[in-house]
Amino acid sequence: MASFRAHSVLPGFNLALGFTLLYLSLIVLVPLSALFFKTATLGWVGFYEVATGDRVLAALKVTFLTSLAAAVINAIFGLLVAWVLVRYRFPGKRIVDALVDLPFALPTAVAGITLATLYAPHGWIGQYFAAHDIKVAYTPLGIVVALTFIGLPFVVRTVQPVLEDVEAGVEEAAASLGAGRWDVFRRVIFPAIYPALLTGFSLAFARAIGEYGSVIFIAGNMPYISEIAPLLIVAKLEQYDYAGATAIAVIMLLISFVLLLGINALQWWTSQRGAR
Amino acid sequence: MTKPNTRIATHESKTVTLLFIGVALSYLLLFLGLPLFAVFYGALSKGWELYWTALQEPDAWSAIKLTFIAAGIAVPCNLVFGIAASWAIAKFEFKGKSLLITLIDLPFAVSPVVSGLVYVLLFGAQGWFGPWLQAHDVKLIFAVPGIVLATIFVTFPFIARELIPLMQSQGKEEEEAAVSLGASGWQTFSRVTLPNIKWGLLYGVILCNARAMGEFGAVSVVSGHIRGMTNTMPLHVEILYNEYNFVAAFAVASLLALLAVVTLMLKSLVEWQAKKSGEPLHHGA
Amino acid sequence: MSITIENINKNFGAYQALDNINLEVNSGELIALLGPSGCGKTSLLRIIGGLELADSGKLLFHGEDVEARDARERNVGFVFQHYALFRHMTVFENVAFGLRVKPKKERHNEAEIQRRVHELLNLVQLDWLADRYPSQLSGGQRQRIALARALAVEPKILLLDEPFGALDAQVRKELRRWLRRLHDELHITSIFVTHDQEEALEVADRVVVMNKGKIEQVGTPDEVYASPATPFVYQFIGNVNLFHSREHAPWTQQQGDAVAFVRPHDIDISVTPQDDTALPVQVKLVRAIGSIVRVEVSADGSSEFIEIELSRERFESAPLTAGDRVFIRPRQFRVFETGDQHELSAA
Numbered sequence: 001m002a003s004f005r006a007h008s009v010l011p012g013f014n015l016a017l018g019f020t021l022l023y024l025s026l027i028v029l030v031p032l033s034a035l036f037f038k039t040a041t042l043g044w045v046g047f048y049e050v051a052t053g054d055r056v057l058a059a060l061k062v063t064f065l066t067s068l069a070a071a072v073i074n075a076i077f078g079l080l081v082a083w084v085l086v087r088y089r090f091p092g093k094r095i096v097d098a099l100v101d102l103p104f105a106l107p108t109a110v111a112g113i114t115l116a117t118l119y120a121p122h123g124w125i126g127q128y129f130a131a132h133d134i135k136v137a138y139t140p141l142g143i144v145v146a147l148t149f150i151g152l153p154f155v156v157r158t159v160q161p162v163l164e165d166v167e168a169g170v171e172e173a174a175a176s177l178g179a180g181r182w183d184v185f186r187r188v189i190f191p192a193i194y195p196a197l198l199t200g201f202s203l204a205f206a207r208a209i210g211e212y213g214s215v216i217f218i219a220g221n222m223p224y225i226s227e228i229a230p231l232l233i234v235a236k237l238e239q240y241d242y243a244g245a246t247a248i249a250v251i252m253l254l255i256s257f258v259l260l261l262g263i264n265a266l267q268w269w270t271s272q273r274g275a276r
Numbered sequence: 277m278t279k280p281n282t283r284i285a286t287h288e289s290k291t292v293t294l295l296f297i298g299v300a301l302s303y304l305l306l307f308l309g310l311p312l313f314a315v316f317y318g319a320l321s322k323g324w325e326l327y328w329t330a331l332q333e334p335d336a337w338s339a340i341k342l343t344f345i346a347a348g349i350a351v352p353c354n355l356v357f358g359i360a361a362s363w364a365i366a367k368f369e370f371k372g373k374s375l376l377i378t379l380i381d382l383p384f385a386v387s388p389v390v391s392g393l394v395y396v397l398l399f400g401a402q403g404w405f406g407p408w409l410q411a412h413d414v415k416l417i418f419a420v421p422g423i424v425l426a427t428i429f430v431t432f433p434f435i436a437r438e439l440i441p442l443m444q445s446q447g448k449e450e451e452e453a454a455v456s457l458g459a460s461g462w463q464t465f466s467r468v469t470l471p472n473i474k475w476g477l478l479y480g481v482i483l484c485n486a487r488a489m490g491e492f493g494a495v496s497v498v499s500g501h502i503r504g505m506t507n508t509m510p511l512h513v514e515i516l517y518n519e520y521n522f523v524a525a526f527a528v529a530s531l532l533a534l535l536a537v538v539t540l541m542l543k544s545l546v547e548w549q550a551k552k553s554g555e556p557l558h559h560g561a
Numbered sequence: 562m563s564i565t566i567e568n569i570n571k572n573f574g575a576y577q578a579l580d581n582i583n584l585e586v587n588s589g590e591l592i593a594l595l596g597p598s599g600c601g602k603t604s605l606l607r608i609i610g611g612l613e614l615a616d617s618g619k620l621l622f623h624g625e626d627v628e629a630r631d632a633r634e635r636n637v638g639f640v641f642q643h644y645a646l647f648r649h650m651t652v653f654e655n656v657a658f659g660l661r662v663k664p665k666k667e668r669h670n671e672a673e674i675q676r677r678v679h680e681l682l683n684l685v686q687l688d689w690l691a692d693r694y695p696s697q698l699s700g701g702q703r704q705r706i707a708l709a710r711a712l713a714v715e716p717k718i719l720l721l722d723e724p725f726g727a728l729d730a731q732v733r734k735e736l737r738r739w740l741r742r743l744h745d746e747l748h749i750t751s752i753f754v755t756h757d758q759e760e761a762l763e764v765a766d767r768v769v770v771m772n773k774g775k776i777e778q779v780g781t782p783d784e785v786y787a788s789p790a791t792p793f794v795y796q797f798i799g800n801v802n803l804f805h806s807r808e809h810a811p812w813t814q815q816q817g818d819a820v821a822f823v824r825p826h827d828i829d830i831s832v833t834p835q836d837d838t839a840l841p842v843q844v845k846l847v848r849a850i851g852s853i854v855r856v857e858v859s860a861d862g863s864s865e866f867i868e869i870e871l872s873r874e875r876f877e878s879a880p881l882t883a884g885d886r887v888f889i890r891p892r893q894f895r896v897f898e899t900g901d902q903h904e905l906s907a908a
Contacts, residue, residue, distance in 0.1 A: 005370030006573075007614045009632045010451050011461030016364035020376070023357045027428055028382055031394035034404060038397050077303045084300040088293055096301065098544045102308050104483070105536035105543075107490025108388075109510035110529040113517045114311045117318060124314070125306075149307055181288055210387025213492030213510070217517065230389040234497060237393065242402055249390040256385040264378070449645035452612055455632045456639040457659035457714055467662070471649040554648070554696050 035253065038246040050247040055223055056232065060251070063229040066140055067208035070147030075201045078155025079193075085156070086163045100157070103150045108213025115146050116217040138220030143228065146214040151204030158200035162193045162270075195270040199263060206259040210252065315533040318526030330524035331531070338504045339512035339528070342420065346495075346508060347488035350427040354484055355477075358435030363469075366443030367451065377440065383432040391429045392497025395422055418500030423508065426494040431484045438480035439473060442557065446472055475550035476557050482546065486539040490532060562623045562717040562750050563588045564609065569618030571604050571774075578604040580774040582618070589748040591741070593765035595755055597797070601774040602754045603642075603722055609752065610639045610720045622718065638711030638749075640721040644703045646695035652706050653691040656681055659714035681709040684743075701732040705739075712747075721753035725760060737764050758798045762786060770794050792897045795822045802828070802867050804894075823894040825870040830856065830881070831888050839888040842867065844881050849873070856881060858889065 005013065039047060050056060085097055103111065119126040119136040129136050136142050166189055174184045212230040219226045227235075229252055236245035288296070320327055330336065361380060365373060383391065397403050399416040409416060416422045450472070454464040470477075492510040499506045501515065509528055516525035550557050564586040571579040578601045586592050594602040607613035609620065611632035620628055627635055647655050656678045660669060669677070682688040685705040695703055704724060711719060724740065725733040741764050744751055755761050761768045762782040770777045770785055770793070778790040789795040804821040829835060842858040845866065849855075854876040856869045869889065881887065 004372075005368055008368050008448070009455050009612050010367050010448060010464070012465070013364060013368050013370075016360040017368075017370070020357065020361040020364055023353075023360075024376075024379060027425075027432060028379070031398055031429070032382070032386070034394055034397040035390070077300070080296060081300045081304060084297050087287075088297055090297055094544070096304060098540050099304065099308050099312075101540055101543065102312065102536060105486045105490075105539040106312070107492060107510045107513075107529075107532045107536070109492040109513045110315060110490070110532045110536075111311065112492075113513060113525055113529060114314050114318070117522075118311060118314055124310070149311070152307060206385065210385075210390070211493075212387065212389045212496075217514075230387050230493065233387075233389050233393060237396065237497065240402075242397065242400075245393060246397065249387075249393050252387055252390060253385075256387070260378075260381070260385045449641050449643060450647055452632075453639065453641055453645040453710075454647075454658065454662070456610060456612065456637060457662065457710065458633045459658070459662040460633070463662045467658070468647055471647075 032253075035246055035249055038243065039250045042243050042247060046243070047247050047250075050244050051251055055227070056229075056248060058224040059227050059229045059232045059248075062140060062143070062225070062227060063209060066143040066147055066228070067205050067211075069144045070151055070208050071201050071205035073144070073148050074151045074155050074204045075197060078152065078200060078204075079159055079197060082156045082159040082163055086160060101153050103152050108150065108211070109217075111149055112146065112214040112217035115149060115214065116142070119145055119218060137218050138222075138226065140219075140226050142218040142220065143215050143226060146218050147208040147211060150211055150214050151208050154204040154207065155197065155200030158196045158203065159193055162196040163189075166192050195266060199266045199270060202259060202263045202266060206256060206263065209255060209259070312533060312537075315526060315529050318522060319530035321526075322523045326523050327527050327530075330521075330527035333524070335504045335507070336512060336524070336528055339507045339509045340531070342423070342507065343489050343509045345420065346424050346427045347485055349424050350431055350488045351481060351485050353428055354431055354435050355481060357432070358439050358480060359477075361436045362439035362443045362473075363465075365440050366446075367448045380436050380440075381433050383429055388430055388491065388493025389497055392426045392494035395425050395429070395498050417498050418502070419506060422498035423495050423506060426498045427488050427491055430491050430494045431488045434484035434487065435477070435480035438476050438483070438557070442473055442476040442555075443469075446555075472555065475546055475553065475555060479543065479546045479550070479557055482539055482542050486535065489535055564718065564750065564752075565619070565621040565624070566605075566609070567619040567621070569605070569608065569615045569620065571601070571608065571613070571615050577774050579608075579615070582774075582776060584769060584776065584779065586750060586752065588623075588750055590750055591744045591764065591766045592752045593755055593761035593768045594752060594771060595758060595761040595768050595797075596771035596777075598756055600771045602771050605771075606720050606722055606752060606754050609718070610637050611635045612639070636714070636717050638714065638716030638719045640704075640707045640711050640719070640724055642723040642726055644695070644707040646703055646707060646710070648695050650694075651691065652682070652687070652693050652695070652698070653678055655695070655706060656710045656713050658710065677713065681713055684712070685709045699732075700728045701736055704728065704736060708740075708743075712749075716749065719749045719751040721751065723755060724753055725755070725757075733760070740764060762798070770797065772797070789822075789895070792820070792822065795895070800825050800868060800870075804891075819896050819898050821891070821894045821896050823891040825855070825868045826853075827891055827893040828867070828869045829890045829892055830858075830869060830871070830879075831890070832879075832885075834888045835890040839890045842887060842889055844883050844885040844887060846883055847881055849876075858887070 042050065081100065085093065085100075116137050117123050119129070119142055121127065121130040121135065121137070123137070126136055134141075136145060170188055171184050174188045175181075179187065210230060212228075212234075215228055216231055219228060219231070221227050221231055229248055233245045233248050233252075236242075236248065287293070361376075364370075365377065396417055399405050399409060399422065401410065401417075403417075416425070450468050451464050454468045459467065489508075490510060491508075492514070495508055496511060496514070499508070499511055501507060501511060503512075503515065507515065509532055513525050513529050513532070516522075516528065547557060564584075566582055566584040566586075569579055569582040570577075580601075582601075582605060594605060596602050604613060608615045611627070611630065611634075615628070619626060622635070632639075647658065650658070657674055660674045660677065663669075679688055679691070682691055685708060687702060687705055687709070690698065690702060690706075695706070698706065708721075708724075721740075725736055728736065737760060740753075753764070762785075765782060767779060768782055768785050769779050772793045778785055778794045780788075780790075785794060786798055789798065795801050802823045802825060804823065805818075831839070834841075840860055842860050844856060844858050846857040847854065848857075852873055854871045854873055856871060856876075857866045858869060859866050867889065
């Protein structure tokens, strides 16, 4: 018996793990490794040149800043939505609760064309902005709108369960000690939900960085202004610049890994706090 | 509206409560309700007749068919994988388990565009296996198999990550009891494990399917956008939209939106059923 | 069916769960594996049941080596600590499970399954719950269903892991008596694991006291209580007072470092010295607990308390109050060398 696992009477370990590893390798690991091998053909200098090209840097900057803005909006409003869903009762609450997951369920292309139509200068919402000479669609602002949409459920769904777990007793204790409502929130509730809020924020941010479908319709895709990094990959591919596309992909992948590690650490932190 | 407050110490004043609810609902209405409504409005803005015509177009039909084929292959594949992975991870102790769990989540961290790109690098004309595939006259990229592969990649973790925490929380005592009562491996799985995880399984399948049918970025990269051949519904929506054929674009989009609404309803139903049967699902965002 | 355990060892990484275990269980016996948590008793039970593999050693059922047989072929009924009832099955289906998964050739027809399950449910007096689900039962009821389920496959050996661990005190007592009666009726060779000495002494024919992966003593309940083989058993079963040879040389009767173990009810109290070994003490606390009276005393200049138990009659014939000066002397004690003592204080 291989010593790397403990004995069990349950059958099927070798079959289950064998299949898992094979499938994981074939579908995920081997294809992803192709990315790094392809980049290696560029060499360090070539990679550096692609990575620091003006258009690439501009696209990364647009991607990063719009994702950050959307994640911040979602952190603020997501917290409010989670609060309202956990603390208050109102008619239709269950429908609203279910609707929060719409961005997970609605195909991104559908979200993309719909938001582009709504926020276009003559669209239902865009016209009010246009009246004040603000362009939403086809500008970075439009990208923020799309990314806010697709990231909306993350903060709500991470904060909601933690907020439900905050004991009423703790709040009552704080109140009985003379704390006002705002003090109770700031000193008792917020510290409890802070890690979950940060996790939700990071998840929304990570998702926004890689998002493609919902953005390209509303972005206008002007190089240096409203072109996101994933679109630049597609553009390079269409010019058969595989190495260039791959280099950008590697950069994005590294950013994703760092975020993933951060999120894992955050979740570990959250569970540690919960265990106390 | 709100119930009369008896626990004054832990509630806000009525004004603040109403303000919070008002702002939260407005936000959700603006970002979720309105877009959902706009899809159906856009689809039906020129009347039912044009809507039906748009949906009956052969290219639309072939896109619908391809979408179902891709999801019809990707979901069962990931279902088998999800069951195998969760069985190995939740019921056994072995080294490297947490690394394995992280690797399973990996596709969620990858941009959809990159997910498509990796298959182009492997199987595309200039890819590793490109020359070999060409020599044997096999076309994976810009063809249906590539679309299926990309769909499998982006929906890879859905079912596994639903089942792993669920099965971990259920422990393995019931399975051990079954074995000690003389049940075979298959009997143990089908009679004890499967009934215990059925809601989690269904939940994972629903989410996996929604993503499989709606995937855009990854599929877009490997599809080649050949009308009537390698277009899925989301890709067909893009083409119609870019041709300024808005009614047709929104007509196809409305089918996808309908899928989303059905997904949300089924999801809530499953959550409710699972809670009722005393096996609450374990899932984060 | 008899069980023979020879030189069984089991390690979990660096941790030795079982250290060369030898044990003989006679056919039809009810044995308790008693010890603190982490002493290896559950590992031993799981190895007998085939749920765990021993690293080395032999396991024989009725003289036949069963090491190669997996759990489903051992004909062992296992009752799990948290019952492990199938939560999506009714009580009836839980009990019927073992009958339904038999190979086609051996499987009974539906009428026979019905009959047997109801017979078992009657045996555990829960036939009226047949259509309920496990979540609708009380802890004691679940325990009995788990037992009925294990008995359904007519096991030759019954293994119970902390069978009453999760129940409240009153239910525990009832179920204990009930298990004893059931065993007397069925006479299946049974082993149960417990950390509760009272449970072990009350229910079992013989008690196996375990500590740190080793067997400390095997004996009848009376033997392990009245003549503990090791300091550990002394301390684990019943209360005990310790007297070091350094301070109480006449009692330990040893030249070297040794400790005398004295049960609280084996100490004599008197207002006058019984003999020249008597120890002058002061009464610190007197507390009547049911039929006995517990007296705590301490020697002059010592902060350690000595516990003494008197019967109520004895106490009432010569009442004591806190502050009284008296003399104590052990009626019965046992001395262990300090070498043993080290082992024990580390426990």
